[in-house]
Amino acid sequence: MRNVHKVYSPEKKGKEKISVVTCYDFGFAKVLNETDVDSILVGDSLGMVIQGNTSTLPVTLDEMIYHTKAVRRGAPDKFIVADLPFLSYQTSIEDGIRSAGRMMKETDCDAVKIEGGSDFICELISILKQIGVPVMGHLGLTPQSVHVFGGHKVQGKGEESGAKLLREAEALSDAGAFSMVLEMIPADLGKKVSLEIGVPTIGIGAGPDCDGQVLVLYDLLGLDANFQPKFLKKFADLHSIVKNAVGNYHKEVKSGEFPGKDHSF
Numbered sequence: 513m514r515n516v517h518k519v520y521s522p523e524k525k526g527k528e529k530i531s532v533v534t535c536y537d538f539g540f541a542k543v544l545n546e547t548d549v550d551s552i553l554v555g556d557s558l559g560m561v562i563q564g565n566t567s568t569l570p571v572t573l574d575e576m577i578y579h580t581k582a583v584r585r586g587a588p589d590k591f592i593v594a595d596l597p598f599l600s601y602q603t604s605i606e607d608g609i610r611s612a613g614r615m616m617k618e619t620d621c622d623a624v625k626i627e628g629g630s631d632f633i634c635e636l637i638s639i640l641k642q643i644g645v646p647v648m649g650h651l652g653l654t655p656q657s658v659h660v661f662g663g664h665k666v667q668g669k670g671e672e673s674g675a676k677l678l679r680e681a682e683a684l685s686d687a688g689a690f691s692m693v694l695e696m697i698p699a700d701l702g703k704k705v706s707l708e709i710g711v712p713t714i715g716i717g718a719g720p721d722c723d724g725q726v727l728v729l730y731d732l733l734g735l736d737a738n739f740q741p742k743f744l745k746k747f748a749d750l751h752s753i754v755k756n757a758v759g760n761y762h763k764e765v766k767s768g769e770f771p772g773k774d775h776s777f
């Protein structure tokens with residue numbers, strides 16, 4: 513379903529949770545298209561997960577467009593949100609409009625996501641909405657600002673910091689964001705924000721009371737045996753499955769068992 517008012521309906525608040533998965537490629541998008549998952553995020557976390565960088569900062573708009581197009585081909589039925597990467601919108605309102613416009617025009621995604629809660633971000637969200645681009649916000653640990661935070665650390669701890677995050681969430685909602693990601697904040701702050709703002713919150717490490725949850729597909733499948741942040745539940749052990757399968761393939765190639773008659777013409 514590709515209707516923002518249905519997938520991210522404020523009516524769902526307190527009644528039905530929203531499931532979101534971050535995906536970067538055609539093959540996995542095809543599988544997700546066959547599931548009931550509500551929405552796909554093409555996240556700039558691909559900078560780390562796919563490209564092997566230590567942060568999301570090197571990711572370019574062209575790379576995000578490339579991946580979002582692939583995901584759309586695999587998941588024609590899903591509501592797709594695409595991240596605008598670092599420096600594709602922070603430089604000026606005009607750059608933000610051009611980047612969001614390119615993303616919408618070239619990929620057929622349904623919405624874009626931008627990070628932060630400043631007055632500039634709120635103005636950009638409001639202008640993008642006016643010209644027809646639905647925007648998802650992102651607060652808490654905003655990875656494009658990782659160097660300001662000094663690492664991937666829990667944000668919004670303490671009264672002052674929590675109150676600031678709540679004010680920013682209200683401002684994003686007032687500016688016209690249809691939803692927002694809350695990343696790595698205390699669970700009680702996740703609950704407070706979710707209760708007080710009118711649009712659905714999507715949590716990752718923000719506790720059980722957000723209106724929805726998002727996880728990176730590779731993470732929830734357990735592809736990286738060494739990646740185990742506190743917020744991550746692994747729903748499969750793909751690392752072992754891939755290692756065993758490739759190990760068996762290798763053995764059969766060496767022994768000559770593969771390809772046998774069944775796989776020969």
Ligand code: KIV
Nearest residue numbers: 534555556557693726
């Ligand atoms: O880039 C990403 O995958 C994200 C989610 C983790 C929220 O922003």
